[in-house]
Amino acid sequence: MVSSLKVKGALLSVVLLVVGLGVWELSSQSGSTAEAASAYDALVAGAEQTARIPPPSKIVALAAEQLRNPFYDAGPNDKGIGIQLLYSLGRVLSGYFAALLVAIPVGFLIGMSPLMMRALDPFIQVLKPISPLAWMPLALFLIEDSVASSVFVIFVCSLWPVLINTAFGVSSVSRDYLNVARTLEINPLKTAFTVILPAAAPTILTGMRISIGIAWLVIVAAEMLVGGTGIGYYVWNEWNNLDLAAVLFSILMIGVVGMVLDAILARAARAVSYEA
Amino acid sequence: MTHTPFLFVDRLTKTYPEPRGKGEVVVFRDVSFGVEKGAFACMIGHSGCGKSTILNIIAGLTPATSGSVFVNGERVTAPGLSRGVIFQNHGLLPWKTALGNVVFSVKARFPDWPRTRVLEHSLTYLHMVGLEGAEHRRPSELSGGMRQRVGIARAFATEPEILLMDEPFGALDALTRGTIQDELLRLWSKRGQTVFMITHDVDEALYLSDQVLLMSNGPNARVAGCVTVDLPRPRDRARLSKMPEYYELRTRLLDFLSNGGRGESRVASERAPSKTAPLVEPGEAELKPV
Numbered sequence: 001m002v003s004s005l006k007v008k009g010a011l012l013s014v015v016l017l018v019v020g021l022g023v024w025e026l027s028s029q030s031g032s033t034a035e036a037a038s039a040y041d042a043l044v045a046g047a048e049q050t051a052r053i054p055p056p057s058k059i060v061a062l063a064a065e066q067l068r069n070p071f072y073d074a075g076p077n078d079k080g081i082g083i084q085l086l087y088s089l090g091r092v093l094s095g096y097f098a099a100l101l102v103a104i105p106v107g108f109l110i111g112m113s114p115l116m117m118r119a120l121d122p123f124i125q126v127l128k129p130i131s132p133l134a135w136m137p138l139a140l141f142l143i144e145d146s147v148a149s150s151v152f153v154i155f156v157c158s159l160w161p162v163l164i165n166t167a168f169g170v171s172s173v174s175r176d177y178l179n180v181a182r183t184l185e186i187n188p189l190k191t192a193f194t195v196i197l198p199a200a201a202p203t204i205l206t207g208m209r210i211s212i213g214i215a216w217l218v219i220v221a222a223e224m225l226v227g228g229t230g231i232g233y234y235v236w237n238e239w240n241n242l243d244l245a246a247v248l249f250s251i252l253m254i255g256v257v258g259m260v261l262d263a264i265l266a267r268a269a270r271a272v273s274y275e276a
Numbered sequence: 277m278t279h280t281p282f283l284f285v286d287r288l289t290k291t292y293p294e295p296r297g298k299g300e301v302v303v304f305r306d307v308s309f310g311v312e313k314g315a316f317a318c319m320i321g322h323s324g325c326g327k328s329t330i331l332n333i334i335a336g337l338t339p340a341t342s343g344s345v346f347v348n349g350e351r352v353t354a355p356g357l358s359r360g361v362i363f364q365n366h367g368l369l370p371w372k373t374a375l376g377n378v379v380f381s382v383k384a385r386f387p388d389w390p391r392t393r394v395l396e397h398s399l400t401y402l403h404m405v406g407l408e409g410a411e412h413r414r415p416s417e418l419s420g421g422m423r424q425r426v427g428i429a430r431a432f433a434t435e436p437e438i439l440l441m442d443e444p445f446g447a448l449d450a451l452t453r454g455t456i457q458d459e460l461l462r463l464w465s466k467r468g469q470t471v472f473m474i475t476h477d478v479d480e481a482l483y484l485s486d487q488v489l490l491m492s493n494g495p496n497a498r499v500a501g502c503v504t505v506d507l508p509r510p511r512d513r514a515r516l517s518k519m520p521e522y523y524e525l526r527t528r529l530l531d532f533l534s535n536g537g538r539g540e541s542r543v544a545s546e547r548a549p550s551k552t553a554p555l556v557e558p559g560e561a562e563l564k565p566v
Contacts (some may be wrong), residue, residue, distance in 0.1 A: 176367045179337055182355040184384035184434070194380070198371045274371040275416035 010051065021056045028055035054245040056135075062245045063252075077237060081228070082252055088223060088230040089257065091147065092215045095154025098212065102205065103159050107166025111200070117167065124164065132157035132218050146226035150219065157218045158211040158271055165207025169200030174276070201272035209265040216258045280349065281310025282470055283317075283334070283438055288343035290329050303329060304497040306343070311438075312349075316464060318481035319355050320529065321491025327474045328364070331442050334472065335361050347439055357385050360436030360478045363446045366427040368415040374426045375411040378402055378433050385434040401433040402426070405459050420544075421452035425459070432463055440474040445480065454513070457484060465510070478529045482522065483511060490532050503528065 070082025112115045132153045139149035173196050181191040223232025231254055238246035281305045303326040311317040332338035334345050336355035336501055345352040347359060361367075368377050378398040386394065396437045402411055405425040411491040415423050432437055445453040461484060464471060472488050475481050481488045485505055492500040507522060 176363060176365065177369055179355070179361070179363070180339060180367050180369065182379075183359065183361045184358070184381055185355065185357050186384050195369065198369070201371075225451060272371070274414065276370045 014111075025055045025057060028053060052244075053249065058245050059248050059252075061248050062251050066249065069188075069196060076228075079234075080199060081231075081234070081250065083135045084213045084229065084234040084250075085253060085257055088232065091223075091230065092154055092212075095151040096153075096158045096215050099155045099158035100162060100208065102155075103162035103207075104166050107163045107204075108170050110163075110167040110195075111170025112195050112196075113193075114171075117171065123161070128160045128164070133225065136222065140226075143214065150222040150226050150230075154215045154219060156211055158215045161210040161214065162204065162207040165210075165275055166204045169195055169207075170204030171204075173199040196215075198272070198274075202269065202274070205265065205269040209262065209269060212261050212265055213258065216261055220254060220261050277393040280346065282313035282315075282348055283311040283472060285330070286344050286346065288330065288333060288345065289341050289344050289447055290326060290338075291341045294384040294422075302496045304491070304511040307497075307499050308343075309502060311389060311470060311487065311500050313470055314468050315487055316473070316485045317487040317489060318473045318475055318485040319401065319489040319491060320475055320478065320481050320533065321497065322475070322493050322533065323496040325442055325491040327491055327493040328351070329444050331474050333438050335359055335440050338362075339351075342554065357434060358437045360431035360434050360439045362424075362427050362439065363441040364444065364446060366415070366423040368426055368430075370415050373412045373414055374407060374418065374422075375402060377415075377426055378430045381430045381434050397434055401429040404432070404463060405429045405456075408489065419452075421456060423446050424448065424456060428456070428460060428463070432467060432469070434467065435467070438472060441471065443476070444473075445477075452533045453480070460484070461510070468533065476533075478526055478533065481489050481505075481529065482507070482525055483516065485512065490529070500532070 010192075068080045070080040070085075072078075072080040073083060110120055135153055135156050136149060139152040140146065143149050144151060177195050178191070178200055181195045186194065219230065220232035223230035224236045227233050227236075231250060231267065235247055235250045236242075239251065286308055289302040289305045292303065293300050307330060314369060319327050319330070333340045334347070334352060336352050336359065350358075352359075354360075368374075369380065372380060375395075375398055378401060379394055382389070382394050382398050386397075389397070392425060399411065402408075405428055405431065407422060407425055410418060415426070418426065424447075427444065429443075443455060448456065451495060457480065471485075473484065482505055489499055489502040490501040490503065491497050505526065506523060507516065507519065507525075
C-alpha cells in the first residue's frame, strides 16, 4: 500500500516534470518562430530572442556541457560551475561550523541557567531579526576582506537558530533524566555530555538544519554583493552577460546543492532522534 | 546508646510558601519512622499527603524544610549511589537501549570495572527480570511493564544499600503488576536489600512488605501508624487469600484509608474484626469476604 503510493507519487512527479518542461519548450519555440515579415522585424525578433527565457532543451545542453567539465578555470570570469559551487560551499561550511562552535556552548549555558536566559534574551530578540546582509558593510569595514566578510555573514545568520534551539532543548530536558544522573552521582560536566546533550540533540539538530538552509540562501546574496567567486557571483555575472540559460542552470544547481545539504542534516537528525 | 534503624527518618517537615499570600502550606509535619536493614517497608496514603516528597527527601533529590534522614547512620544531604531509586514513570533514558540504560548506571556505580564485566553484570540483571531478547530495544519499543522491569534491573544492578520505589507499578495492568511484584520479591529475597516503597494499593503493600507505614491525609499529614505485616514468607497469593490474618490487616488498612487517614488509632485499639462493616468504597467492598 505504502510502496504503491510511493510508486504513484514518483510517476506523478515525472508526469508533472515532462508536462511542465514540454509546455515551456513549446511556448518558447512558438515565440521564436513568430512572423518575421521584414528584415527589420527579423532583426527585432532576433534581438528579442536572445532576451527571451531559453527553452529547457537549451538549458539541458548547457548543463551537459558544463557538467562534463565542472572544474575548469579559464581566468577570473570564466570558471566551471563546480568550482563556483565549491567556493560557496567552503564559505557556507566555514561560517556555519564557526557558528556551531559558538552557538552550541552558549546555547547550553543559556539553557542551563534561567538567569542567563533572562539576561541574554533581549539581545537575542533584537539581533535575531536583523537581515544577515545588513552586517555586510560593518564586516567589510572591520575585516577589510570580502571573502572573510561573506563568511562572517554566514556565521551571523547560522548563529541564531542553533543558539535558540540549543537553549530551548537544554532548558526543557526532563527533570527525570537529570534526577537519574543525580542519584548516580554523575558530575555536572559528565551529565552535560551523557544526559543533557543526547536529550537535547534532536532540538539542536533542528536548529542546525534551519541554519544550514538559511546559510545557503544567504550566501547567494552575499556573493552577489562582494563578487569575485562563488555561485552567487556566477549567477550575477551570467545575468550581466545576458546568458539566461546559464542563470537558469545555476539556479537549478543552487537548488540541488541546498537539497543535498538539507538531506544530510535530516539524516543526522534521524540518527539522534528518540521517542520519549 | 539506643538502636537506630537502618533507615531513620527523624521529625521530617516540608512546607511550601503559599502561592498568594504570606503564609505557608505544611505538607507534612514531624514525620518520623524507621526501617530495619533488609526489611521491605511500604508507605500508603492518599495522593497529596506528601508520600512522594518523603521518598524524594530520602533520595536526596528534594531538601526537607526541617528534620533529617539517616541511612546506615549517615545523614542524607544529597542524592547518592547508596540509595537506588525506581521512578514512578520508569525514568529510563529514551535514547538508550534497555541494556544501555542498565550499563549507564552500572558504569557510574563501578567506574573501575572493565567493559566486559559491566556488560556481563548488566545482562545478568536484565535477564533476572525476564528481559531476554529485549536488551537492544529502546524504551519506546517496550511495553509499560517491560520498561518498569528495566527500571528495576537498573536499580538492583547498582547494588544500593536501600531501594526507594515511588509507586513503581501504578501505571501497569493488574496481571503485569502481579508478575513484576513476584519478580521484585524474588530479587529482594536473593539480594537482601532494604526497600522503601510508596503505594496506594493495600493488597500490594500486604503482599510485599514487612511493615506498612500509614500516612494521614494532607495538608499537615503525619505518620498515623505503623502496621507490622507478619505473614509468613515466601508468600503465595492464593494462600494469603485464605488467611484470616490477611483479612484482618487488609480491613485495618482499608479502614484507615477510607477514614481519610484519621481513624488508625481507633481501629488499632478495636483490632477491627473483618466482620464489622467498615467504611469502604463500593468497589473495594466487593472484594471482601463475608
